[in-house]
Amino acid sequence: MAEKPRLAVLKFASCDGCQLALLDLEERLLELGESVEIAFFLEASSRIEPGPYDVALVEGSITTPHDKERIHEVRRQSRFLITIGACATAGGIQALRNWADHEEFLRAVYAQPQYIAALEKSTPISDHVRVDFELRGCPINPSQLYEILRSLLHGRRPRTPAHSVCLDCKRRGTVCVTVARGIPCLGPVTQAGCGAICPTYDRGCYGCYGPAAQPNLVSLTSHLISTGVSQQEVVRTLRGFNGYSPEFRAESDRLAPP
Amino acid sequence: MAGELADSSSRKKEALFANREEFARIVPLLRERGYAVIGPTIEQGAIVYAPIDSVEQLPIGWTDRQEAGMYRLERRADDAWFGYVVGPFSWKQYLFPPHTKMSESLLTAEGWEFRAVEDDAPMYAFLGVRACDLAALAIQDRVFMNGPYVDPVYEKRRRRALTIAVNCTQAAPTCFCASMGTGPHCRYGFDIAVTELSDGFLLEVGSERGEEIVSGLATSAATELQMAEAHQRRARAVAQITRKLDTHDIRNVLLSQLEHPRWQHVAERCLSCANCTMVCPTCFCCSVEEVADLAETRVERHRSWDSCFNWNFSYMNGGIVRQDIRARYRQWLTHKLASWIDQFGVSGCVGCGRCITWCPVGIDLTEEVAVIRGEAT
Numbered sequence: 001m002a003e004k005p006r007l008a009v010l011k012f013a014s015c016d017g018c019q020l021a022l023l024d025l026e027e028r029l030l031e032l033g034e035s036v037e038i039a040f041f042l043e044a045s046s047r048i049e050p051g052p053y054d055v056a057l058v059e060g061s062i063t064t065p066h067d068k069e070r071i072h073e074v075r076r077q078s079r080f081l082i083t084i085g086a087c088a089t090a091g092g093i094q095a096l097r098n099w100a101d102h103e104e105f106l107r108a109v110y111a112q113p114q115y116i117a118a119l120e121k122s123t124p125i126s127d128h129v130r131v132d133f134e135l136r137g138c139p140i141n142p143s144q145l146y147e148i149l150r151s152l153l154h155g156r157r158p159r160t161p162a163h164s165v166c167l168d169c170k171r172r173g174t175v176c177v178t179v180a181r182g183i184p185c186l187g188p189v190t191q192a193g194c195g196a197i198c199p200t201y202d203r204g205c206y207g208c209y210g211p212a213a214q215p216n217l218v219s220l221t222s223h224l225i226s227t228g229v230s231q232q233e234v235v236r237t238l239r240g241f242n243g244y245s246p247e248f249r250a251e252s253d254r255l256a257p258p
Numbered sequence: 259m260a261g262e263l264a265d266s267s268s269r270k271k272e273a274l275f276a277n278r279e280e281f282a283r284i285v286p287l288l289r290e291r292g293y294a295v296i297g298p299t300i301e302q303g304a305i306v307y308a309p310i311d312s313v314e315q316l317p318i319g320w321t322d323r324q325e326a327g328m329y330r331l332e333r334r335a336d337d338a339w340f341g342y343v344v345g346p347f348s349w350k351q352y353l354f355p356p357h358t359k360m361s362e363s364l365l366t367a368e369g370w371e372f373r374a375v376e377d378d379a380p381m382y383a384f385l386g387v388r389a390c391d392l393a394a395l396a397i398q399d400r401v402f403m404n405g406p407y408v409d410p411v412y413e414k415r416r417r418r419a420l421t422i423a424v425n426c427t428q429a430a431p432t433c434f435c436a437s438m439g440t441g442p443h444c445r446y447g448f449d450i451a452v453t454e455l456s457d458g459f460l461l462e463v464g465s466e467r468g469e470e471i472v473s474g475l476a477t478s479a480a481t482e483l484q485m486a487e488a489h490q491r492r493a494r495a496v497a498q499i500t501r502k503l504d505t506h507d508i509r510n511v512l513l514s515q516l517e518h519p520r521w522q523h524v525a526e527r528c529l530s531c532a533n534c535t536m537v538c539p540t541c542f543c544c545s546v547e548e549v550a551d552l553a554e555t556r557v558e559r560h561r562s563w564d565s566c567f568n569w570n571f572s573y574m575n576g577g578i579v580r581q582d583i584r585a586r587y588r589q590w591l592t593h594k595l596a597s598w599i600d601q602f603g604v605s606g607c608v609g610c611g612r613c614i615t616w617c618p619v620g621i622d623l624t625e626e627v628a629v630i631r632g633e634a635t
Contacts, residue, residue: 028552031552032552035552150550150552153552154554159547162568162569162570163532163564163565163568163569164529164530164531164532166531166532166533166536166618167531167532167536167563167564167565167568170346170356170532170533170536170537170563171356171357171536171562171563172356173306173347173351173356174302175301175302175303175304175306175345175346176329176346176533176616176618178618179327179328179329179346179615179616179617179618180302180303180304180329180330180331180346181303182328185618187531187618188529188531188533188618189529189531202302212531212569213568213569213570214530214569214582214583215529216526216527216528216529216530216583218526219526219527219528219529219619220529220618220619223327223618223619223620227327
């Protein structure tokens with residue numbers, strides 16, 4: 001990589017929360033600024049440097065015909081394209097519309113829907129261009145983002161966990177909310193990354209970091225249903241921030257065929 | 259003696275009696291001697307092991323109801339202090355902590371400087387260690403302290419720790435310590451062992467350190483009646499144990515059934531989420547990671563709990579060895595119950611039942627073994 005690699009942070013359909021994770025690095029961001037040139041990061045600066053970029057962090061999903069073209073230009077301008085967050089890696093919460101009639105949504109929301117150009121589905125970046133690394137989370141974990149950038153600077157493979165949220169619950173001494181309190185939780189099938197925040201605050205896991213490696217969704221949902229959780233609630237739990245990820249989608253579609 | 263593990267088996271057991279008020283003094287007594295007392299207490303809807311500074315923090319008047327995949331706290335009809343079995347925590351939380359900084363290295367003008375990290379954990383007094391957990395401590399002693407590579411973190415914490423055991427006077431449907439020959443009666447490995455009676459506690463001293471603590475309490479020699487009550491209460495726990503695991507020739511039985519169709523059957527239910535290994539008081543898998551700063555001039559070595567159920571845990575140069583859940587469940591069960599014997603001379607299972615209760619889908623290893631043995635279908 002170049003002496004001072006050039007970094008771009010780009011946005012598609014998203015809430016900007018994952019870009020904020022970069023700002024949340026605070027002191028580590030200043031340190032990072034010594035090693036990389038932040039060439040394009042509208043969330044932080046109006047100074048815009050043209051491409052090409054060594055590293056592009058791409059937030060957001062593809063939801064408009066314009067974005068569908070723009071992502072190809074981003075790919076052309078970027079040596080490493082890294083998608084950040086549930087929108088970019090799985091279509092995001094806005095992918096809930098993939099199970100509905102988007103024309104109907106347009107009519108319900110906009111007074112003049114004829115001016116809106118939106119695609120029928122919200123899709124992850126990897127459906128459109130080659131992606132070098134996907135960093136999951138809603139939002140992403142700043143420390144994991146830092147690890148990605150650090151590993152790129154040193155030319156090694158990033159270390160991000162593939163294990164379930166359960167392992168992190170146990171490591172931090174959080175009692176299982178499903179076993180001890182009967183709360184439905186996606187922790188056993190969700191990739192770690194948040195540090196098991198929700199179970200630690202008495203909530204079931206929402207699956208913000210997407211499916212863990214080889215998730216056994218059929219077993220988990222069958223067990224939840226056998227313990228009295230309604231099928232409707234299980235489907236709603238699966239269709240969250242990462243509902244359109246292939247594994248969660250296949251299971252919710254099995255339970256509630258579209 | 260400080261630094262020596264309790265060898266209660268060789269000591270003469272003369273039972274003493276302390277009433278509740280007197281026994282309550284044991285916590286301040288231990289604290290005065292510099293111990294951090296860890297005992298059962300209610301947190302997050304379960305009985306966990308956490309620092310306590312008074313017996314009032316014990317789950318007095320509470321019990322636990324356990325089944326495969328289910329745990330609930332319930333009120334008792336009485337005010338027993340130890341009227342429950344084991345919860346999601348085990349003592350390994352304190353002896354083999356989930357995260358440990360092992361060492362650090364700094365790049366200086368003279369080259370790399372390596373430094374060990376001194377463990378600053380307090381001196382623990384474990385209050386309420388059950389017979390199955392005494393067995394688990396003995397197993398982890400073999401893993402971490404016997405042999406050429408002694409784990410410094412475990413060893414230091416373990417040698418300084420004081421163990422106050424509690425005899426179970428009831429059992430959960432998930433308990434099967436009797437099958438594993440580990441309980442419910444505490445017979446070795448404690449400094450003090452306690453049996454709760456209706457009006458106080460029967461105390462057995464297991465070590466000189468234990469004796470020194472007990473001598474600070476006003477006790478009397480236990481009466482025949484108190485001894486009989488203790489015996490009857492312990493017998494109640496024995497009678498309540500219904501779950502069984504047939505250990506006869508288990509090593510050969512399991513290792514000769516590596517292609518049994520049951521492995522696929524359990525793989526369809528297993529989430530490979532690692533909960534069983536996390537709650538297991540003997541599982542010791544961990545991973546070690548080097549964490550560097552951006553300039554890579556300061557590197558820390560961290561150790562964290564890990565699990566054979568994690569997909570990439572068996573990653574070696576060239577790839578992952580145990581690619582599917584079937585292979586990973588089989589690895590866990592055959593290690594725990596069979597190859598552990600080859601490795602450490604004992605079974606890795608103490609029959610505490612935690613893996614059954616805390617499996618989110620209620621997989622029961624005793625049932626899996628029975629099917630593989632051909633006892634059930």
